[in-house]
Amino acid sequence: MLTPPQVVENYFLESRHQILEIAAMMDRYDVAVQQHGSHGTAAGPATEQKISLLRKALAIAADPKPTQDRTVALLELFATG
Amino acid sequence: MQIIQPHYHAIARTAQDYERMAMSGVVAVAEPAFWAGFDRLYPETFIDYFRQISEFEPTRAAQYGIRHFCWVAVNPKEAENPVLTREVLKHFPEFFAKPTVLGVGETGLHKSTKNEIESLEAHVDLAMKHGQLVLIHTPHLADKAHGTKTVLEVLAGMNVDPERIWIDHVEEQTIRPCIEAGYWAGFTLYPITKCSPKRAVDMLEKYGTEKILVNSSADWGPSDPFLLQECVLEYRRRGHSLQEAIEVFHNNPCRFLGQNPKFDIKPIRVETIAAPRA
Numbered sequence: 001m002l003t004p005p006q007v008v009e010n011y012f013l014e015s016r017h018q019i020l021e022i023a024a025m026m027d028r029y030d031v032a033v034q035q036h037g038s039h040g041t042a043a044g045p046a047t048e049q050k051i052s053l054l055r056k057a058l059a060i061a062a063d064p065k066p067t068q069d070r071t072v073a074l075l076e077l078f079a080t081g
Numbered sequence: 082m083q084i085i086q087p088h089y090h091a092i093a094r095t096a097q098d099y100e101r102m103a104m105s106g107v108v109a110v111a112e113p114a115f116w117a118g119f120d121r122l123y124p125e126t127f128i129d130y131f132r133q134i135s136e137f138e139p140t141r142a143a144q145y146g147i148r149h150f151c152w153v154a155v156n157p158k159e160a161e162n163p164v165l166t167r168e169v170l171k172h173f174p175e176f177f178a179k180p181t182v183l184g185v186g187e188t189g190l191h192k193s194t195k196n197e198i199e200s201l202e203a204h205v206d207l208a209m210k211h212g213q214l215v216l217i218h219t220p221h222l223a224d225k226a227h228g229t230k231t232v233l234e235v236l237a238g239m240n241v242d243p244e245r246i247w248i249d250h251v252e253e254q255t256i257r258p259c260i261e262a263g264y265w266a267g268f269t270l271y272p273i274t275k276c277s278p279k280r281a282v283d284m285l286e287k288y289g290t291e292k293i294l295v296n297s298s299a300d301w302g303p304s305d306p307f308l309l310q311e312c313v314l315e316y317r318r319r320g321h322s323l324q325e326a327i328e329v330f331h332n333n334p335c336r337f338l339g340q341n342p343k344f345d346i347k348p349i350r351v352e353t354i355a356a357p358r359a
Contacts, residue, residue: 024279
């Protein structure tokens with residue numbers, strides 16, 4: 001089992017990278033909405049629902065005091081989508 | 082599709098890279114001088130390194146039909162030894178005369194120390210006096226924004242031609258001032274620590290493709306030269322045409338590097354062959 005500093009040192013850069021990718025995807029979505037509107041595709045409501053799901057997921061992932069494992073909560077959340 | 086890899090540290094890679102790059106469309110690479118992973122102590126070590134990248138490496142690349150060009154510099158990480166830097170700089174002109182040396186790089190900043198800034202100024206000054214192109218490294222991660230700002234301040238205080246200077250490793254927080262000042266900007270694709278293929282395409286869509294050089298560096302650390310091809314794929318998947326991709330990944334390197342006549346690969350255009358008349 002790793003120590004807390006080891007967890008951070010081992011996974012900080014990888015996590016930074018993953019968060020940047022998610023942020024870039026959200027920016028990409030906003031640009032697309034500006035250009036095409038949120039109903040730019042036939043799957044308008046479904047698209048908004050998925051984005052909403054991702055926003056909820058980010059809040060769960062960032063929760064400093066979760067009541068259950070974040071991964072469990074996220075998988076359950078995505079199962080509802 | 083023909084691709085040029087404008088920033089590639091070949092000596093840290095195996096021939097398998099060359100073989101796979103050749104099979105995936107790479108027609109030329111340009112190798113900036115790099116940090117060896119430890120601080121070199123002797124000018125002669127640099128001289129032999131420059132000989133390796135300007136004399137030997139082109140022969141290795143040629144076995145796979147790839148043209149190999151290079152740059153010479155003392156890496157910013159080694160700029161804390163000013164005596165060594167000055168001694169190595171004295172030898173640059175003899176390498177400028179070699180047929181595949183394109184200019185001075187990668188110089189730049191790492192921690193933006195006084196010695197690094199003096200080294201950057203000396204590199205850029207020498208390059209301008211000899212009519213050479215310049216490739217500037219900007220710092221990693223938390224040091225990037227401050228270091229890039231400092232690079233721009235240093236350049237603004239010198240008599241330089243921005244058209245002949247490529248500021249590399251820009252990211253979302255540093256691209257705008259570099260291109261607004263008229264410099265070429267480079268996106269360096271790394272698996273984790275720099276830009277990703279998707280983010281690079283985001284920036285191409287946001288800022289346009291003019292004066293942008295996309296590269297995947299590839300050195301002795303965690304890196305992947307084929308992130309460049311991944312970026313091409315991402316660009317094409319978003320609906321950009323083959324010609325638009327060629328403009329970014331082949332023709333832009335031709336335009337920047339071709340300012341040195343030694344780089345004689347020309348921009349290309351895809352054309353449909355008209356059907357013969359019956």
